[in-house]
Amino acid sequence: MNKRQGYVNLAALMTAVALICGGIYLGVGTVKKRPEVRTPPVSAPAWIGTWAASPVAAAPVTHAPGAPSGREGRSVRNVVHTSIGGTAARVTFSNLYGTEPLLITGASLAVRDSGSPAAVTDSLRRLTFGGVHETTVAPGGRIVSDPVELRIPYDSDLLISVHTPAPGGPVTSHPQARQTSYIADGDHVQEEAGDAYTEQTLSWYHVTAVDVLTSEARGAIVTIGDSITDGVSATADTNSRWPDILADRLGGRYGVLNQGISGNRLLEYGRGPSTLERFDRDVLDRSGVRTVIVAIGINDVLRAPHAPTADNVTAGLREIADRAHARGLRVIGSTLMPCGGLYRCTPAVEAERLKINAAVRSGGIFDAVVDFDRALRDPYAPGRLKPVYDSGDHLHPSDAGYARMGGAVDLAAL
Missing domain, CATH: 3.40.50.1110 (SGNH hydrolase)
Known part of the structure; x- marks a missing residue:
């Protein structure tokens, strides 16, 4: 949830000063001190990164619970945090450390409902790749999803869900995420509810970047x-x-x-x-x-x-x-x-x-x-x-x- 919910305009309280000085306006944050940078002028929308994580290692193929590549039909719901907002988003998926083609049969993006693996109502968007819902990422490769229209708030969590139907070798991951993400059996990437995501992980899998379309940042x-x-x-x-x-x-x-x-x-x-x-x-x-x-x-x-x-x-x-x-x-x-x-x-x-x-x-x-x-x-x-x-x-x-x-x-x- 956004930490900064608005700013109170105190200009009305400064009328006497404004008459002398030609107008002084002070913005005071209701939750946090106003950020220490000036608001930039509105410009043409551009794609700018809001979150990223370096691919680090290959998660080993294992049949232990919680391993995304260890059992057929796993879904991973990655939780990532935004630094800027926008009106649309696109997601980068990586198979950098994979030794086999990575088959993705479903992926989605949503705004996270506070503190859970569930999505905010009506925020879930199905991701496509060149207009289709399935894609294969070659070993060592990466792919960027098609843009989806969605109001992305800054300073908030997103859910990036990926379904892989069968073991495809080691999975590209970022351990030490310091963020709890979730894993489920079966294909649950299009579900807003998070009930199926009963297992937890402190790594990010498959996903390495989220860009937003913005004219403000x-x-x-x-x-x-x-x-x-x-x-x-x-x-x-x-x-x-x-x-x-x-x-x-x-x-x-x-x-x-x-x-x-x-x-x-x-x-x-x-x-x-x-x-x-x-x-x-x-x-x-x-x-x-x-x-x-x-x-x-x-x-x-x-x-x-x-x-x-x-x-x-x-x-x-x-x-x-x-x-x-x-x-x-x-x-x-x-x-x-x-x-x-x-x-x-x-x-x-x-x-x-x-x-x-x-x-x-x-x-x-x-x-x-x-x-x-x-x-x-x-x-x-x-x-x-x-x-x-x-x-x-x-x-x-x-x-x-x-x-x-x-x-x-x-x-x-x-």
């Missing part, structure tokens, strides 16, 4: 990084990752697309391909992208004694900035947060981290910098996270830490 901001951007320590089902906090501050003016992968590295394959390798797919190919925030590198230096040097990481960050600039994007880079207390965070790792942060702060790589290090470090022990911002493992932030990160981004820099 100004574009999309992509956040690319590792588990800290993915939000693996955030409380599930609360949309508490730092990109979620940033989206709240922007109030539907920009889409915010989270392309974090837990365990990801900038330079080499870690969990999923390196950030350099997946940059085109996860940033440059996203709809309506205007700005990218790069928060990556700590997993590279934590590989000591076989880790790349600070110079190697800095060169990789510069390559990302150059590639984004070549496409006309604005690039914001982040400093690496402290990891003191983590057993792998040795003095050698700390020295490389500080060198990377000095290079990022120098202004020679990015258009702007968000200093997550200064925002979250303990002022009495700068090599560690401040306790209130530490999830307990000395590397990943708590919900309070994620809130601090999302609040540290200078909106004017976007």
